[in-house]
Amino acid sequence: MAVVAPPRRGRLRGLIGPDPIGYAFIAPYAIFLVALFGYPLGLAIYISFFDYFFAAPGAQVARPFVGLSNYAEILGDPTFQRAILSVAEFILINVPLTVVLSLVLASTLNAKLPFRTFFRTSYYIPYVTAGVAVIGVWLWLLSRGGLLNGVLGPLAPDPSWLVSEFWAMPVIALVVTWKGLGFYVLLYLAALQNIPRELYEAAEVDGAGVIRRFMAITVPGVRPATTLVVILATIIGANLFTEPYLLTGGGGPNGASLSPVLLMYREGIEQGHAGYAAAIGVILAIAVMTISAINRFVLEKD
Amino acid sequence: MSRASVRFASIATILMLVLTACLGEDGQDGGGSAGDGAASATGPISIWYSNNPEEVAWGEAVVTAWNADHPDEEVTGEEIPAGESSEEVIGASITAGNTPCLIFNTAPAAVPQFQVAGGLVALDDFPDGASYIQERTGDRAEQYKFTDGKFYQMPWKTNPVMIFYNKTVFETAGLDPENPPLSTYDEFLSTAETLVAEGGVEAAIWPSPDAQFFQPWFDFYPLFIAQSGGQQLVEDGEPQFNNEAGLAAANFWRSLYDQGLSPNEAYNGDSFGDQKAAMAIVGPWAIKVYGDKVEWGAVPVPTQDGMDASEVHTFSDEKSSAMYTSCENRGTAWEFLKFATSEENDGQLLELTGQMPMRADVVASFPDYFEANPDYEVFADQASRTVEVPIVPNSIEMWQTFRTAYSESVIFGTTPVEEAFNTAADEIRTLVGGS
């Protein structure tokens, strides 16, 4: 049956599109976005150009315009540079590990093995659990006298994990990877459904082993999913806050696990330099968007 | 993103920025900060105090007593979390304009920030404001004035920081539990070695090695104050912590960390209460926490060559009460503040919490209490020799800068102490002098 397009009513329709009812549907959400995010975002960008701090209502305070000097100061600040490096270290560990582990787990889950439901559930459980709740356990597991060191015995590093300048960030990366895997396994499982079974059957007939099948069929087959996973994991990594805040109270040994967002929180909320903190946020957002664009470009070129 | 939507988005963004610039944040509101007339206005008020259970008990008692006599000026009390997050809560609240009239948990280090944000009322505005404070607190009141000479806080209670030690552990280690050798740096260090070797503890003393801005108040600052005979971190805009006394105190801590007598890893919980550390550096509020868990004793913090206990100064760990500009019924607030800090209610504070009211002579004012609780007398005596944080602009950033330098040089030993302290001193001089 041929589809009949709705009659166009001249110029107006051309301007606003064929389904203006869409405005009604989208309006509450659009209002929500503007009122609750648009205005604060605008305010945040605005104050990043000032020596700004929040004051009591009606208080007369001087907030001089400083142009780009907040930005210049941040980029030259060694603490900020350190934070960027820490987050880069985090991403370099977390993203590849996440991609590999979640794809391996997803394809294993995809096979018809017993107790699949149980396994699937167990992978999602860390994902649905509160950061606050899990931190306590990890703090205990990773402490000097904790279980991990007990198991490792003489191999346990000294200084211990969370206080070691070397290990603090990698440990956080591992904990965050552990926590987030469930979500990415989900993404990959979905993508795996789109790979035709015939490909695997044909390969098996040709004598290809499990690993060969994985590398030749699965990995290329889920390329779009991999792009998504990389981008999402990078964004989440760049915005890392909860784990450094809770696990290494205040930025770790010598600032080894200070993340830019934690720095933003410290400057903006603890020390009241709202303009400076907002500038950090803007720089971070631009960096993240740039990296996402690069990731997308690199991963999707054929 | 299509070109059209990029265009649309950019226009929208510019519009948003312009709109924000015009509206600003100042143009948003009509009132909030009451005018001069409020100084005498009376009526219901609300107050906040910390969520420490004993303080809550005190707060509720005082509020009930007041409300019984002043039905038209009812006071409502609420708890806010104590600890590092209280400054954030208060700061956010000032911005929002919904601070209560009085907050009994205002940290002196945060007062400059709150004042600059226009959140605090100068108590000098009240005719008997300055005089009441000076009469109640005596000489120490001077330390609580802001750079403009006014009182934006009323010093309320202090927890003079001393060295708590575990008598049982000392005995096990073969040390005298009644006269522990802890008054000079050398003595302290060798005692610490003995404790770790023979006392069955993981650490001699375990101050938190974390990087937050307030941590120096419980390791470096008390020892610096003692060693320098009562100096503040900066005085008259000039950093003092990198002088001889400061370096001596810092190097003392460096030895403790270096020899593993203090761990550079944070303990999750209370190391002294859990008997992982033989000593703790803390004030009398901790007595209620330790309860019957530990048999404790307390001595003043050590100095390089030892001083008579009656001469050692220490950090006050003080909390003030402040009046906030969102208050409309300031007359009532001031009267309530005086009521809450009257001799009777100060005495109740002492009884319920064991913390020292900032009164000129605590021991003489409450002889019955100290007869019944001789344990606390040493703290009351120490309370007359406390030093406060400097009430200067950018004070929180100042402490954060210091802590970062201290952490990298003393706790982790990656930079030489003198170098780190001198660099920090230069930064801090700019911060407090006027940027």
Added chain:
Amino acid sequence: MATTSATETAAQVARSEPAGRLSWGRVLGLAVLVLGAFMFLFPFYYMVVGALQREPNPGISGAFPNPANLTLANFGDINAQVDLLRTLINSGIFTGGVLLATFVIGLPAGYALAQLHFRGRSVVFNAMLLILVLPFQLFMIPLYVVIVRTYGLADNYLGMILPFAVNATAVFIFRQFFLQLPRELFESARIDGASEFMILRRIAIPLARPAIITAGVVTFIGPWNEFLWPFLITKQQDLQPLAVALANYISNVAARAANPFGSILAGAVVLAIPAVVVFVVFQRQFVESNLGSGVKG
């Protein structure tokens, strides 16, 4: 491009590697899964064990609960300071409010973004993506000022709910799902004279049930575990959700309890359980293909 239905979806899930014989591949696969499951579940097991201990035992032996050391006292200890029931209810109200707003506002929005064409559609979509990218801390203080000063919603459930009200990820999921549905399905309904609202209510939403559940579980996690925002917004103890109360308890009050670590873990167990239960109950419907449809392009 057949219509997606529950049966079709189930068939898609079933499409997987050939089952059957016990091959080296299968054994390897099982081993990987078991190891993975152990690593994921062990911390939770340890959490429960720790919550039940009378005396904290951080060593290896502590992993194997000693019956003599078991007690429920830690739960009592934390309940004395933090009213577990009350805070759980608050968490429920907070999360429930967010779920409600997400469905009521997000479903039509997702549908409009996918199936309706109007100018400005991609602007809204890109704005939504932008929200996903930016950290919440960037907005936090300006948002606080807006909500408390301009809207006057401090110490109020609504103030807590608003910034989280419509979860962007959920809207994304709805949009991806509705994109999958063929336009013809709706065209024929329109030709039959149905209004857009009716189409939404009678056709789109019932079809979207798997996406709704997926989005629901994803949306649930955010507010349930959020501890920073409600902390700023509410001072009153009886409004605070459990995540906030637990975070405060850890930093301030825990030292008073008989077994501070145990009582922290007890609170953590109470916080974690409802989220896990919700997930386990709904996980059968939490079908992978919904989220995955966005992965295709």
